[in-house]
Amino acid sequence: xxxxxxxxxxxxxxxxxxxxxxxxxxxxxxxxxxxxxxxxxxxxxxxxxxxxxxxxxxxxxxxxxxxxxxxxxxxxxxxxxxxxxxxxxxxxxxxxxxxxxxxxxxxxxxxxxxxxxxxxxxxxxxxxxxxxxxxxxxxxxxxxxxxxxxxxxxxxxxxxxxxxxxxxxxxxxxxxxxxxxxxxxxxxxxxxxxxxxxxxxxxxxxxxxxxxxxxxxxxxxxxxxxxxxxxxxxxxxxxxxxxxxxxxxxxxxxxxxxxxxxxxxxxxxxxxxxxx
Numbered sequence: 001x002x003x004x005x006x007x008x009x010x011x012x013x014x015x016x017x018x019x020x021x022x023x024x025x026x027x028x029x030x031x032x033x034x035x036x037x038x039x040x041x042x043x044x045x046x047x048x049x050x051x052x053x054x055x056x057x058x059x060x061x062x063x064x065x066x067x068x069x070x071x072x073x074x075x076x077x078x079x080x081x082x083x084x085x086x087x088x089x090x091x092x093x094x095x096x097x098x099x100x101x102x103x104x105x106x107x108x109x110x111x112x113x114x115x116x117x118x119x120x121x122x123x124x125x126x127x128x129x130x131x132x133x134x135x136x137x138x139x140x141x142x143x144x145x146x147x148x149x150x151x152x153x154x155x156x157x158x159x160x161x162x163x164x165x166x167x168x169x170x171x172x173x174x175x176x177x178x179x180x181x182x183x184x185x186x187x188x189x190x191x192x193x194x195x196x197x198x199x200x201x202x203x204x205x206x207x208x209x210x211x212x213x214x215x216x217x218x219x220x221x222x223x224x225x226x227x228x229x230x231x232x233x234x235x236x237x238x239x240x241x242x243x244x245x246x247x248x249x250x251x252x253x254x255x256x257x258x259x260x261x262x263x264x265x266x267x268x269x270x271x272x273x274x275x276x
Contacts, residue, residue, distance in 0.1 A: 007106065007111050007115070007116060007119050008119050008123065010106075011119055011120060011123055012123065015092070015093065015123075015124070018088055018092070018124075019123075019124075019127055022127055022128075022131060023127070023131070025081070025131075026078075026131040026134060026135055029074050029077065029078055029135060030134060030135060030138045032070065032074055033071065033074060033138050033139060033141075033142040034138070034142070036067055036070055036071055036142060037141070037142045037145055037146065040066055040067050040070070041067050041145070041146045041149060043066070044066045044067045044149055045146070045148070045149065067146060067149040068149055071142060071143065072153075072156070072158070072159065074139070074162075075139065075156075075158040075159050075161075075162035076158040078135055078139075078158075078162055078167060079157070079158035079161045079162055079167055079170070080158070081171065082170040082171050082173070082174040082199055082203070083174070083196055083199060083200070085124075085128070085171050085174040085175055085178065086174035086175075086177055086178040086195040086196050086198070086199045087178070087192045087195060087196050088178065089124070089174065089175045089176075089177075089178025089179050089182065089195065090177075090178035090179070090181045090182045090188070090191035090192045090194065090195035090196075091178075091182075091188045091189060091191060091192030091195075092188065093120060093124065093178070093179070093182075094117075094120065094178070094179050094182035094183065094191070095181075095182035095185070095186070095187060095188035095189075095191040095192065096188040098182060098183070098186045099186060099187055099188050103116065107275065113271050113272065113275040114268060114271065114272060117179070117267065117268060117271055120179075121175065121176075121179060121264070124175055125172060125175060128168060128171040128172055128175065129168060129172070131168075131171075132165065132167055132168030132171065133168075135162075135167070136162065136163070136164060136165070136167065136168070139162050139163070140163055143159075143163070154230065154232075154242060154245060155232040155240075157207050157210075160210070160245075160248075160249065161249075161252075163245070163249065164246070164249045164250075164253065165249075165250075165253050166249055166252050166253045166256065169252075169253045169256035169257050169260065170199075170203070170256060172256070172257070172260045173199070173202070173256045173257075173259050173260045173263070174195070174199050175260075176259070176260045176261075176263035176264045176267065177195055177198050177199055177202075177259070177263050178191070178192075178195040179263070179264070179267045180263045180264075180266050180267040180270070181194045181195040181198065182195070183267050183270050183271055183274075184270065202259065206252055206255065206256075210248060210252060211232065211234040211240065211248075212234075213247070213248045213251040213252060214240065214244050214247045214248045214251065216234050216238035216239055216240055217238070217239055217240075217241065218238055218239075230242055232244075
């Protein structure tokens with residue numbers, strides 16, 4: 001128990017910079033969302049309402065972009081942060097310690113390889129979950145509070161993920177994939193590159209298959225103008241209404257968590273096999 005506590009303190013000390021950066025990143029995103037909702041939204045809406053209807057585009061579009069643009073960028077940055085998580089897990093959290101030999105040194109200090117890996121994964125996983133638990137509700141609040149300024153683009157990949165637990169699942173999956181890659185390659189830089197590449201391929205695959213996660217509805221007799229703008233057109237005459245968001249989102253989340261579990265199990269199996 002004492003050795004495990006010492007290992008936890010060591011992990012915190014070695015990776016405190018990464019932890020601090022992650023916490024500041026999440027807090028900055030949340031603070032930006034609050035500012036946009038409490039300050040920017042009011043001025044943007046005032047500009048929209050003051051725009052003469054006869055002018056057409058006027059400055060209303062640009063005013064609404066002052067709110068919708070940054071809100072979209074926030075979701076993009078948080079969504080694709082899994083690239084950084086994969087790179088860090090493969091290159092620094094696991095890969096560097098295996099390459100330098102510090103991992104084997106820790107195993108001679110009363111800490112088993114399995115416990116070493118468990119502690120290594122538990123702390124960043126906790127930070128990822130807590131970060132998502134703070135960010136997702138704030139993002140959903142900022143999005144829904146000013147729907148008139150946001151448009152109907154819930155199908156955008158980053159917005160889709162940031163609206164629920166999928167954004168957290170991507171981070172956990174990147175952590176597990178980076179860890180497994182580092183254990184396979186045992187070199188920090190190759191593991192970094194391969195981990196990011198694997199996550200990019202997985203992400204692109206899920207984005208392309210997302211529309212197939214739930215049965216579409218058919219509007220064969222309806223013209224394009226009769227279909228609401230916030231419906232996702234998956235194919236000719238077939239659509240996903242907004243009510244399909246949660247089934248599709250939870251299926252994608254489940255796939256990511258299944259990959260996470262498989263990669264984590266494979267990492268522990270490989271570590272035990274190599275340290276017998």
